Amino acid sequence: MDNTTLLTRGDNVYNKKRGRKQRQEEIVFDKAQRQEFLTGFHKRKVERQKHAQAVAEKQQREDKRQMRKMIRQQRKQQLQERIEASRKLLGAEDTSNSEDEDSDNVTAETEDKVVIENDDEPRTREYEEDDKHVSVIIQEDDGEQSQNEEELADGIHTPQTDPPPSVPIRPHKQKQKKNRFRYESKEERRMSERKSKIKKLKHAVRRRH
Template sequence: MEPVIFNPPRPKKSVLPPAKKRKTTHKIEEINFDFEKRADYLTGFHKRKVARIKQAQAEAEKKAKEERIALRKQLREERKQELQEHVEAVNALLQVSKTSGMDVDGDEEAWNGIEEDVAPEPVDHEVDHEEEYVDEDKYTTVTVEAVDISKDGLQKLVDHEDSETAEEVEVKPVEKETKEKKKWPKKEKKKKFRYESKAERRITREKQKAAKKGRAGARRGND
C-alpha cells in the first residue's frame, strides 16, 4: 500500500477578541549608589561588634538584677513566715503558762524601791607642802597652805613661827658650765705644684750629672 499523507488540522479561531499587550513599566526609575553608607558598612564591623557586646552586657545585668530582686523577695517571705511561726509558738507557751498558773517572771529579782546614791567621800588634797618648778634658766618654789574663808577675808588655819607669805617665789639663776672649745692643730698648707721651665730643667740635669760625677770620683778615691 502506498503511504497516505494527512494534512494537520487547522487551529480553531477563538470567538473572543485578542488580548491587548500591556506595557511593562518599572516602579524604580533610578538607582543611586551611596558611597558614604558603603564606607560606613565596610569600616563599622568593630563598632557594631562592640555595640552588640554592650547590649548583651546590659541585658545580662538587667536579668541578674531581676534575679536578685526575686531572691530578696523570697527571703523576705521566708523570714516573715518564720517570724509568724515563732510568734505563734510563743503565744502558745504563754497560754499554757497562764492556764497552769506558772509564774513566768519568777526568776526576776524583787524590786526593793529606789536606792539612795551614796555620796562619794571628799578627797583630801595635800596641803602645807612645797613644790618646785624648774625651767631652763630658773626654778620656782611654791608653798601651799590651808586657809579659812570668813567675812574679814582669807585667814590661815595654822600660824607658823616665821611670818612667811602664802606663796614664796625664789628665782635663782642657774650657772651654766662654760665649756672650753677644743683647739684643733693647724694644718700645714700644701705647696702649690708648678711645672719647671726648660732652663730650670737643664740646670737641674747639670746639677744631677755633677753630683753623680762627684760620687763616682769619691768611690774611685776610696778604691
C-alpha cells in the first residue's frame, strides 16, 4: 500500500458515510391505492356516518340509564314520604281510637244509669176468667205515691186493690210529645241509638214473658 492510498483512506470512508446519509428514499407509486382513494369518497362518508350513529346511540343509552336512575331515586323518595305519612296517620288513628274507647266507656256507664232509671216503666198484668182475657197496664204515678205517703203520715190509709178481672180497663194512653228537631253530636247519636236498642230489647223480652 503506497503512501497516497494510506492518506486518502480516511477521506474515502467519510465520503461513504456522507453518501449514505444524503441518499434519497425511493418513491413507489401504487396504482391500486390511488384508485381506492379516488373512488372511496362515498365509502369513507358512509363509514363516518356509521361511526357518528354509533357514538349517538351510545350517548342515548347513557342518557336513558341516567334518566332511569333519577326516576328510581324519585320513586324511592316518594315511597319514603308515603311511609312517613302513613305512620303519622296510623298514630293519629290510634289516638282517636283510644279517645273513642274512652267515650264509649263513658256512654256505656251513662246508658247503664239510664237503664236503671228507666226501670219504672209501665207493667202489664193479664187476667183470665170464663174464657175472657183482660190485659191491665199498671203505671206508677209520683203524685199518687206522694199522696199515699201523706195519708200514711196523717194516719189515714186507703188500701189499693187491683181491679176485678171481669171489668175491662182501657189501657192508659200517654200523650205524644212534640218532636223537637235539633242537631246531635256523634256521642249523642250513639247514646240515642243504644237507648232505642235497649228499649226494643226490653219490649221483646216482655212480649216473650
